[in-house]
Amino acid sequence: MIGRAWVLLSMILMVAGLPVFAWAQMDHPKKNKNVDHSDHGMILDREGMVMNHNPDQLPEDCDAVSSDVQIDVRVGTKFARTGLTFGYSQHEWRVAPCSRLNITFVNEDQVRHQWMVHGLPKYLYPQGMFHLEVNGGFRKSASFIVSSDDATLLVHCDISHHMEQGLKGQIVVGGGALDIPGIPGLYAPLFPDKYP
Template sequence: MTRQNFIPRIQKLSGASLYLLLLAAASPGAAMMKHGNMMMDETGMIMNANADNLPRDCKEISEDVDIVIRAGHKHAQKFPGKMFAFDRQEWNVKPCSRINITFINDDQIRHQMMIHGLPGYLYPDGMVHLELYGQGELKASLIVPSRPKTYLVHCEIPQHMEKGMKAQLKVDGGDGDLPSIPGISEPVTPDVYPVAWSQTTWIALIVSLTMGLAAPIIGGFWLNKRLQAKKLSTKDSA
């Protein structure tokens, strides 16, 4: 093959490859790679989503429920001592509901939304899993069984649940509250921040309070003196 024939062929192949890449990127089916019960791409993953298969104790879908679940640091600000949280800590649905979840991560770090305790014959490992590697949004559905039950909703990334990212999903009123749900139930192990009140600690506290109270008084007195001196200087100049 001559050089003159080789170069046009390379250009033609490059153009065709670019076209195929653009076509694949634009294709909805290429948005997420699917492997068994898992779908994933560079932004996140979904595991065990189920929008069609009924639990054994459900004859039909009772209703469709659309739920938006937001995760992030700002949602923990209403809970003292917590670092992460969902925007809500409880959801109630009817038996055999199909729940259409929109999961939104408001942070620049990984967060998960996992629901545990679901029937294993329909949901491998008894769970549904949505995960985002940073800010973004995912959508997935699941169908809950008919019996009253409270399901755990949490983030399984180390220390995220312990720091507040925990909630509960109740079907038909649930079967009670789970422990350690922020704002709903008492923690199993309360956060304790002990202070050793030694003589040194008391002295440091008193000094800090004294300085904190004295600073604005001294500052105000100094500022008042400066203003008076400036007024006198202005009068003398006149």
């Protein structure tokens, strides 16, 4: 009899406790840091997104901005090299150390594209990235400052298969470092496709 009452009591407690447990497992938007992008330097609107815009904070190893470089990048199928689907109007940009790059990214396609840079100093650019993303038919502008090191930075569109289909480039800072394989019009791919 006591055993049965105990089982019953346990069951009541379990059922009563479920909603509390479920609530504790839910995402609570106000507490969930992932919902708030303001600390990622991300500006988002219907035209696209800018991440880590930095027009004025100098890298530690730069005393001043050495030069202002205006870079207009167009993206679309019309810029594709033979055998590829997409292309940038240019796939390599050479800049001096400590330059400020003022990028205008113009999307001439109907699908979304990105101009995403990797390998920047992480203390200034979260994940070492600067990123413009533009919906079809729109344009976005933003700036960033490169450090004083000779470097070769990967630029690409991270949307599924767009890099493999032509949206890959490099920024060469100063004397540069290792060239990035597979940049359309510049370097052969590391693992070329084989058609026996």
